[in-house]
Amino acid sequence: MTGSVVAGIGWVTSRGPGRGREAREFSMTAGPIPPVTREDVFPEPNLRFGRLPHYSRVGLAAIAFALRDAGMEHWESKRPTGIVASTRTGCLATDIEYYNTVLPEGGGLPSPNLFSCTLPTCFLGEASIQFGLTGPTLIASDPAEDALGGVRMGLENLSWGECDIMLAGHIDLPAGPAIPGILPPLAGGLFMVLENARDSAAGGYGTLDLSEGGAVRHNGIAISGLNELVRACLAFLPAGGTRSVSSLPASRPA
Amino acid sequence: MNEVLITATATVTGLGPDLDTTWRRLLAGETAVRPIRRFDVGRYPAGNASWIEGLESRGDRSLLFPILERLLDGFDPLPKGCRLVTATTKGCIDTFERVRKGLTGDVADIPVSGPLTWLASRLGLDDPGVNINCACASSTMAVARAAAMIGSGRADAVLVVCMDLLSEFVFSGFSSLQALDPAGCRPFDRNRNGLSLGEGGAALLMMSAETARGKGIRGIGSVVGWGAANDATHVTAPARDGCGLIQAVRRAIAKASIGPDDIAAISAHGTGTVYNDSMESTAFEAVFGSRPIPLNSIKGAIGHTLGAAGGIEVAAGLRSLADRTLPPTAGFREPMEKCVFSVSPFPQPIGGGHLLSTNSGFGGINAALILKGNPE
Numbered sequence: 189m190t191g192s193v194v195a196g197i198g199w200v201t202s203r204g205p206g207r208g209r210e211a212r213e214f215s216m217t218a219g220p221i222p223p224v225t226r227e228d229v230f231p232e233p234n235l236r237f238g239r240l241p242h243y244s245r246v247g248l249a250a251i252a253f254a255l256r257d258a259g260m261e262h263w264e265s266k267r268p269t270g271i272v273a274s275t276r277t278g279c280l281a282t283d284i285e286y287y288n289t290v291l292p293e294g295g296g297l298p299s300p301n302l303f304s305c306t307l308p309t310c311f312l313g314e315a316s317i318q319f320g321l322t323g324p325t326l327i328a329s330d331p332a333e334d335a336l337g338g339v340r341m342g343l344e345n346l347s348w349g350e351c352d353i354m355l356a357g358h359i360d361l362p363a364g365p366a367i368p369g370i371l372p373p374l375a376g377g378l379f380m381v382l383e384n385a386r387d388s389a390a391g392g393y394g395t396l397d398l399s400e401g402g403a404v405r406h407n408g409i410a411i412s413g414l415n416e417l418v419r420a421c422l423a424f425l426p427a428g429g430t431r432s433v434s435s436l437p438a439s440r441p442a
Numbered sequence: 443m444n445e446v447l448i449t450a451t452a453t454v455t456g457l458g459p460d461l462d463t464t465w466r467r468l469l470a471g472e473t474a475v476r477p478i479r480r481f482d483v484g485r486y487p488a489g490n491a492s493w494i495e496g497l498e499s500r501g502d503r504s505l506l507f508p509i510l511e512r513l514l515d516g517f518d519p520l521p522k523g524c525r526l527v528t529a530t531t532k533g534c535i536d537t538f539e540r541v542r543k544g545l546t547g548d549v550a551d552i553p554v555s556g557p558l559t560w561l562a563s564r565l566g567l568d569d570p571g572v573n574i575n576c577a578c579a580s581s582t583m584a585v586a587r588a589a590a591m592i593g594s595g596r597a598d599a600v601l602v603v604c605m606d607l608l609s610e611f612v613f614s615g616f617s618s619l620q621a622l623d624p625a626g627c628r629p630f631d632r633n634r635n636g637l638s639l640g641e642g643g644a645a646l647l648m649m650s651a652e653t654a655r656g657k658g659i660r661g662i663g664s665v666v667g668w669g670a671a672n673d674a675t676h677v678t679a680p681a682r683d684g685c686g687l688i689q690a691v692r693r694a695i696a697k698a699s700i701g702p703d704d705i706a707a708i709s710a711h712g713t714g715t716v717y718n719d720s721m722e723s724t725a726f727e728a729v730f731g732s733r734p735i736p737l738n739s740i741k742g743a744i745g746h747t748l749g750a751a752g753g754i755e756v757a758a759g760l761r762s763l764a765d766r767t768l769p770p771t772a773g774f775r776e777p778m779e780k781c782v783f784s785v786s787p788f789p790q791p792i793g794g795g796h797l798l799s800t801n802s803g804f805g806g807i808n809a810a811l812i813l814k815g816n817p818e
Contacts, residue, residue, distance in 0.1 A: 266674055277553050278575070280538075283611070287542050290614045303615030304678045304804065307531055307577050313805030316674040322689065324670035325807050326583055329554035329573035337572060341587075348590050350670075367541055369549045402596075 191395035192346050192354075192382040194421050196260065198253025200224055200246045201376035207257040208393060208425065214418040216335075216374045221361060224249050236314060239301060241282045247273070247311035247359045248318065250377035254355060255319055258381040258392075263320045269353040270323025270345055271312045273379070274330040274337030276372045277360050278308035284366045308359075315355075323351040335360075335374050335414040336404050339382075343398050346384050354382045358414055374414060380421075393421035443593040445651035447661035447816075450518035451757040454509050455642040455744040456492030464744070464754075465761050468769035469789055473743050475626040475638045475773075481610040488622035492640035492745030493608045502546040504534035506557055506607055513603065513645045514564065521599040521653060526562055526571030527588050529581035529604040531749040533557055533573075535611050561603060575749070577803025578711070579670070580604070581644065582752030585811055586668035588648050599649035604753030608641040612748070619678065627714030627746070628773035629739035630723070630785045637713040640745020644753030660816065663760040666796070667700070667812035669693025678804050680718055684725025686808040687800060691729050694798070694810040702730050705812070706794025707768050708783065709759045711801045712739020713746055714773065718802065723781045736790040737783040742773030752801045756811065759797045763815030766792045 197208035201216045205228050224245040226237045229252050237245065251271065255261040286302040304310060312325040324345065330337030335358040342356025357379035360372035385395055394407045396417075403410045406420040452460065456474030457467040467474075474492040483489040497505045532538075533554045540547035550556050554573045562571050574584040581604035588600035616622050616639060623636035654661050671693065673686025680686075695702060710722050719739075726737070740758055747754060762768050768790040777785060784790060795815050802808045 268671075270672075276555060280553065283538060284542070286615070287539070287611060290611065291542065298614040298618040300615070300618040303618055306611075306615065307804055308575050309577050309803075309805040309807065310677055313672070313677040313807070316672040316806055317676070320674055322672050322674050322686065324583070324809075325576065325672045325805060327575040329558065329575060331555040331558060331570050341572075344590070344594075344596070348594055350590070367538075367549060367552060370553060 191385045191397040192343055193385045193395055194380050194393035195383050196254045196258025196381035197393060197418060197421060198250050198257050199376060199378040200249050205249055205253060207253040208422060209257050212422060214422060216376050216378060216415055218371055218373055218375055221246055221376050240314065241285055241302065241305050243279045243282045243361050244305050244311035244314060246361065246377040248314050250357065250379045251315040251355055254379040254381050260381060266320040266322045268323045268351050269321040269355065270351045271315060271321060271325045271355040272328065272338050272341045272345065274328045274335060274358045275308055275360050276331065277363060277370055278327065278329060279306060280363045280370065281361045282306055284363065333373060334412060336417065339380065339404055340398065340402060342382050343396055346382060352384050355379045356382050378414065394424040444595060446589045446592045446648060446665045447651055447654050448646055448648050448663055448665065448760060449654055449659045449661045450647040451662060451760060452513045452517055452645040453642065453754050453757045454494060454512045455754060456494055456640055457744055459512055461757055465758065468740055468743055468758065471770040471772055471787060473626065473772045475745055480608060486617045488617060488624040490626055491608050491638055494641055502540065503548060504537045504551050506534050506605055507560065509605055509643045510561065513643045517645055518647055520565060520601055521649060524567060524599040524601055525569045525591065525597045526567050527584045527600055527602050528558055528561065528571060528573040529584035529749045529753060530554060530573060530606050531575060531577060531580055532606060532609065532612060535609045536607055539609060539611055576807045576809065577805050578748055578751060579801040579803040579807045579809040580749035582801040582809035582811055583670060585646065585665060585752065585756055586670060586809060589665040589668055592648060592650050598653045602646040602648060602753060604750040605643040606641060606748040606750045608639055613639055621715055623714060626773055627742050629712035629714045629742050629771050630719050630778050630781060631774045632776040632778050634714045634716060634719060637715055638745045640747040642744060642747040642750045642754055644750055644757050646753060646756060663763055663816045664814045665811055666814045667694035667698025668810065669697060670807065670809045672806045673808060674806055676806065680721040680802055682721060684721045684728060686806060687722065687725035687802060688728050690808040690810040691725065691798065691800065694812050698812045700796060704794065704796050705730065705735060705798045707762060707792045707797045708735055708737040709755050709797060709799040710737055710739050712741055714741060719778060723783065727782055732782045734782055734784045736768045736792060737785050738768050738771045740769060742771055755799050756813065759799045759813050762792060763795065763797055763813060768792055
């Protein structure tokens, strides 16, 4: 299959937020994720962000950082970019928060705002609104431990011609003590901006494709997990580097 | 691109434990929306939903598993190497509720990997599977993904299993959004006032035409087009101008290499909320003009089954094409304003071979499928 260029990377992990061109290290591990504030993500006031639960903030922030890293954060008209993320626990942390508003009053005072965030896809809707993205948006619950399901599906979408740019990644948060025993091996959110490669000159953080068996490959080398993939991408782009993405302007409306 | 057939279907709905029963009662214009007995609804303005009679859990397991057992009981054997794609929005949400109330429940069932793992094991599949969550468009997107997998040659066969339960968790949420019609939903009706929740499941076995031919299987019909788009407008409300649905339908028509005039019937999302049905009517008119295409919603009969809705609607849509009859829209009495399409409380004849099936959901997602019948 044709490869796709990694044009930008953004994340929120236990060490906080980051993006590829500003950080030379990456590690996603298990464990709690510190709060993400509006000031961490957007320089200007953002009415929507403050109302979001933690899961949605982590996801929206990772998408914002990935787009910023690719020079695609700003837009003037909507663009047909899709979003896909894999997860193991989805928005279970938000479910707990919402159901706490149902339990005390026997169903009398459930929070409509929290309920609207009890689908793991809702932050994709927030991102679509924030950044004008009109491609397909989906969450894939994938029991695989490599956390590459979202990237794999994003590459498939691109190869099938569903759209030309996909944000693909992974998101998980620990459920916490309310439901003990559910601890995803990787916690946080990470997204990559993937774009169909239009010529042979790979740019950005290198090229991804899928083997016949469905393995994710970076510049032709099979990758076994999300941490390995991001580290391979960061190693490909020199620190503070400006390796261009051949077909990607710094900021553009579609 | 490989031709994508659907070779076997099964459904479990509030109207019946199998597709034949559901189909017969759909044609009769019946509804399964009735007073809820599963949990106390005394504090909510609405108290109706469509629920499945006689569901019993084993021990502290989720009610989702008896739905899946009913779906798979007697289902066609799966080809070797068959892949698994599921669709659910809340999975074993009843187990989540039990655990949060301090009752016993298998915590491993709470993430969607719980029922996914159970299914793969029950079916003896090597593929651990993946669940697609796209809110109320989940199963439409799952069918689209399975079609793309087969069409591109990534898979020879895919089993799509769609499922969701009626739960207080979800009921309380839609109630808090004031989205439930206490009188039962009335899709595309002038006096529509909200949705009715439902529960159910569907199983759809999809395979390439070549694989089917090799097994001597003719197929019930095919998925010839699919498309999806986000309207990027609002998280819980549809775009008034239907921009996302218009894009999704146009992409599906382009994928199918047909024209708008080839669509003979529409199985709409039709939740019965004021804004959804109005948005759909606007979007369909933008694509199809003022041609009075037969259009229905089965949510007045079986409720809004969330992640199962699109899968059940595909099974019913294929039966519609086979019988050349679109089931009634239960709850519909008076046409809504400015709707040019033919909605009816009675069965309507279908005069062509392609049916459009659409769903839209929270987060702004819209998805469309085009089904083609397999004439005798």
